[in-house]
Amino acid sequence: MKELKHLNKYFKKYGSKLLVGIFITVIARVFQLIMPSYVKKSIEVVEGFIKEDLLKSEAKEMLMEYILIIVGAALLSGFFTFLMRQTIINISRYIEYDLKNEVFDHYQLLSLNFYKKNRTGDLMNRISEDVNQVRLYGGPAIMYGIQTLTLFVCLVPLMFIKAPTLAMYALLPLPILSILIYQISKVIHRRSTKVQEFLSTLSTFSQESFSGISVIKAYALEPKINLEMEALALEGKKKSMALAKVNAWFFPLMILLIGISNIFVIYVGGQQYINGEIESIGIIAEFILYVNMLTWPVAVVGWVTSIVQRAEASQKRINQFLQERPSIINTATEESEIGGKIEFKNVTFTYEDTNIVALNDISFTINKGETVAIIGKTGSGKSTILDLIARLYDIDSGQILIDDVPIKELNLNSLRKSIGAVPQDAFLFSDSIKNNIKFGKQDSTDEEIIAVAKKAVVHQNIMGFTHQYETVLGERGITLSGGQKQRVSIARALLKDPQIYLFDDCLSAIDTETEEKILNQLKNESKNKTTLIVSHRVSSAKNADRILVIEDGKLIQQGTHEELNSTDGYYKALYTNQLSEKEK
Known part of the structure; x- marks a missing residue:
C-alpha cells in the first residue's frame, strides 16, 4: 500500500x-x-x-x-x-x-x-x-x-x-x-x-477513432476499425x-x-x-x-x-x-515586464523524441515593434523558432534573449501572457464561437469580440450562421472550414492585444484576396508590436520590415523584400515561381 x-x-x-x-x-x-x-x-x-x-x-x-x-x-x-x-x-x-x-x-x-x-x-x-x-x-x-x-x-x-x-x-x-x-x-x-x-x-483507441472519424469514413475503413475494436474488446473481456x-x-x-x-x-x-x-x-x-x-x-x-x-x-x-517533472521550469517568482525585443545567439535545438536537429547555430535580432517574416521549406525550423520564443522547449546551446534578458530568467507566465500565438493547425474548443474568441481575453465585451472578428475578416461568416456568435462548434471546431478556423484563431490573438504576435502559417487555408485584407488589418494592429509571421507564401511576407529565410535550421538569407528579390537565391526563386503560378 x-x-x-x-x-x-x-x-x-x-x-x-x-x-x-x-x-x-x-x-x-x-x-x-x-x-x-x-x-x-x-x-x-x-x-x-x-x-x-x-x-x-x-x-x-x-x-x-x-x-x-x-x-x-x-x-x-x-x-x-x-x-x-x-x-x-x-x-x-x-x-x-x-x-x-x-x-x-x-x-x-x-x-x-x-x-x-x-x-x-x-x-x-x-x-x-x-x-x-x-x-x-x-x-x-x-x-x-x-x-x-x-x-x-x-x-x-x-x-x-x-x-x-x-x-x-x-x-x-x-x-x-x-x-x-x-x-x-x-x-x-x-x-x-x-x-x-x-x-x-482501449480509451486511446476509442479516442483516436472518434477524432479521426472523417479519415476512417473517407477511406471506408469502418470494417477494419470494427475488427480491431472487437479484438481489443475481446482481450479486455478476457x-x-x-x-x-x-x-x-x-x-x-x-x-x-x-x-x-x-x-x-x-x-x-x-x-x-x-x-x-x-x-x-x-x-x-x-x-x-x-x-x-x-x-x-x-x-x-x-x-x-x-x-x-x-x-x-x-x-x-x-x-x-x-512524479513526472516538467522540463520547462519557471525560475522567476516576480512578474517580468515584456517589451518585445527578441534575440537568438548561436541557438541550436534538437527535438528529444525524434533526435532531429531543428535549428543549428542560428543568430538574429528582432527589434521591439518590428514585423519579421520567416520563409523556408517544410521542416526547415520555422515553427520551432516560434515555439522557442514562447519557451515551449528549452534550447540545447546558445542563448535566447527577450529585451536583453535570458529567456530562462523571465517569469514564464509573464512571457506567455505577453504573446498572442496563432498556430498552423488552429485549435478551437467545442464551445460557442464567442467563447472561443474570448479565450484570448476572458473579460472582453461583445463589442470588442465583434471588432476583432471584423479585423480577422470572419464577422460576415459568423453572422451567416443561424445562432451567429452563439453557434456551438463541434469538437476541434469541425463545424467551421479550415479558413474560418484560422480567422477565428487570429481574432482570438488580436483580442488578447499582446506585446508579441506569433503567426505560424495561419493564412494557409485562406484565399489571396482575403489574405490581403487580413494582412492590412494586422499591419495596423501590430504597430508598436513585435510580430513574427511564418509562411510559405511570399505574399504574406513581402510587406514585412524584414524577412528571414531558413533552410535546414540555418539562416541563409535576411533583408527586405526588395533586397532579397534583387539577389539570386532561395527567396527570389520562390517569389518568381509563385508569381508565375498566380499569373497562370
Missing part, C-alpha cells in the same frame, strides 16, 4: 470529518450489538413461562419491553449507519475532487515532450477510471473497514466472555478465511493492474473475466465458512445445553445472531481487500505521472 501514501495529505485535510465518521460508525455498531442479547433474554422469558417460573402477564410485559428495545436499537443503528455513510462517503468525493484537480493541474505543468510520449486516451483514463478506483479506497473501503474492525473488537471478546468454548468453535473458520483472502488478494492485485493498463489502451473469476471466490467461500460456524454453534451449543454446561438455549440463538452479524463484515474483508488492491494499482499509475 505504499503507493496509497500519496492520499495521506487528503486524509489529514479532512481529518476532523473522518474522526466524526469513525465515532458515528462505532455508535452504530454498538446499538447493533444490543439486539442479540435481548433476543436471548426474550427466549429466556419464553423458557421461564414454559417452566411456569413466570406468570403470563409478567412474560408478556417483559417480552414487549425487550421487543421495544430491539426495535429501538435497530432504528438507532440504522440512523447512525445513514449518518456514517453521509460522512465517510462524502469524504471520498472530496478526495476524488481534490485528486482530479491535482492530476489535471500537474498535466498542465508538464512540457510538450510529455504529451508527445503519452497518448490522450491514457491521460484521460488515469484522471477518470483510476481516480474512481482510488475514491473507493478513500470512502467505502475505509467505512467498511472501520465497521468490521469495530464489530470484531467488540463482538469477539463479548462472545468469549459469555461462552468461551462456543466462541472458540464459532470463530474457528476465520483464520482459514484470512489465509484464503491473503492468497486471493495477491492474484487480484496482479490482474487489477493488467485490467487498468488495458483500459488505457482480462476482466480473469479478474472476475478470482473475485467470485470471495463471497461463496465466506458464506461457506460462516455456514460452518453456524453448524458448530448449533451442534456444540446443543451438546452443551443437553449436558447442562449452558443454562439457556437462548445463548445458542444469541451466538447464531453474532455469527451472522459477522457474515457481512467478514465478507467485506475480502471486498475491501479487493478495493485496496485495485486502488493501489490505480494510484501507482497516477503517481507515475505525478
Whole structure:
C-alpha cells in the first residue's frame, strides 16, 4: 500500500470529518450489538413461562419491553449507519475532487515532450477510471473497514466472555478465511493492474477513432476499425473475466465458512445445553445472531481487500505521472515586464523524441515593434523558432534573449501572457464561437469580440450562421472550414492585444484576396508590436520590415523584400515561381 501514501495529505485535510465518521460508525455498531442479547433474554422469558417460573402477564410485559428495545436499537443503528455513510462517503468525493484537480493541474505543468510520449486516451483514463478506483479506497473501503474492525473488537471478546468454548468453535473458520483472502488478494492485485493498463489502451483507441472519424469514413475503413475494436474488446473481456473469476471466490467461500460456524454453534451449543454446561438455549440463538452479524463484515474483508488492491494499482499509475517533472521550469517568482525585443545567439535545438536537429547555430535580432517574416521549406525550423520564443522547449546551446534578458530568467507566465500565438493547425474548443474568441481575453465585451472578428475578416461568416456568435462548434471546431478556423484563431490573438504576435502559417487555408485584407488589418494592429509571421507564401511576407529565410535550421538569407528579390537565391526563386503560378 505504499503507493496509497500519496492520499495521506487528503486524509489529514479532512481529518476532523473522518474522526466524526469513525465515532458515528462505532455508535452504530454498538446499538447493533444490543439486539442479540435481548433476543436471548426474550427466549429466556419464553423458557421461564414454559417452566411456569413466570406468570403470563409478567412474560408478556417483559417480552414487549425487550421487543421495544430491539426495535429501538435497530432504528438507532440504522440512523447512525445513514449518518456514517453521509460522512465517510462524502469524504471520498472530496478526495476524488481534490485528486482530479491535482492530476489535471500537474498535466498542465508538464512540457510538450510529455504529451508527445503519452497518448490522450491514457491521460484521460488515469484522471477518470483510476481516480474512481482510488475514491473507493478513500470512502467505502475505509467505512467498511472501520465497521468490521469495530464489530470484531467488540463482538469477539463479548462472545468469549459469555461462552468461551462456543466462541472458540464459532470463530474457528476465520483464520482459514484470512489465509484464503491473503492468497486471493495477491492474484487480484496482479490482474487489477493488467485490467487498468488495458483500459488505457482501449480509451486511446476509442479516442483516436472518434477524432479521426472523417479519415476512417473517407477511406471506408469502418470494417477494419470494427475488427480491431472487437479484438481489443475481446482481450479486455478476457482480462476482466480473469479478474472476475478470482473475485467470485470471495463471497461463496465466506458464506461457506460462516455456514460452518453456524453448524458448530448449533451442534456444540446443543451438546452443551443437553449436558447442562449452558443454562439457556437462548445463548445458542444469541451466538447464531453474532455469527451472522459477522457474515457481512467478514465478507467485506475480502471486498475491501479487493478495493485496496485495485486502488493501489490505480494510484501507482497516477503517481507515475505525478512524479513526472516538467522540463520547462519557471525560475522567476516576480512578474517580468515584456517589451518585445527578441534575440537568438548561436541557438541550436534538437527535438528529444525524434533526435532531429531543428535549428543549428542560428543568430538574429528582432527589434521591439518590428514585423519579421520567416520563409523556408517544410521542416526547415520555422515553427520551432516560434515555439522557442514562447519557451515551449528549452534550447540545447546558445542563448535566447527577450529585451536583453535570458529567456530562462523571465517569469514564464509573464512571457506567455505577453504573446498572442496563432498556430498552423488552429485549435478551437467545442464551445460557442464567442467563447472561443474570448479565450484570448476572458473579460472582453461583445463589442470588442465583434471588432476583432471584423479585423480577422470572419464577422460576415459568423453572422451567416443561424445562432451567429452563439453557434456551438463541434469538437476541434469541425463545424467551421479550415479558413474560418484560422480567422477565428487570429481574432482570438488580436483580442488578447499582446506585446508579441506569433503567426505560424495561419493564412494557409485562406484565399489571396482575403489574405490581403487580413494582412492590412494586422499591419495596423501590430504597430508598436513585435510580430513574427511564418509562411510559405511570399505574399504574406513581402510587406514585412524584414524577412528571414531558413533552410535546414540555418539562416541563409535576411533583408527586405526588395533586397532579397534583387539577389539570386532561395527567396527570389520562390517569389518568381509563385508569381508565375498566380499569373497562370
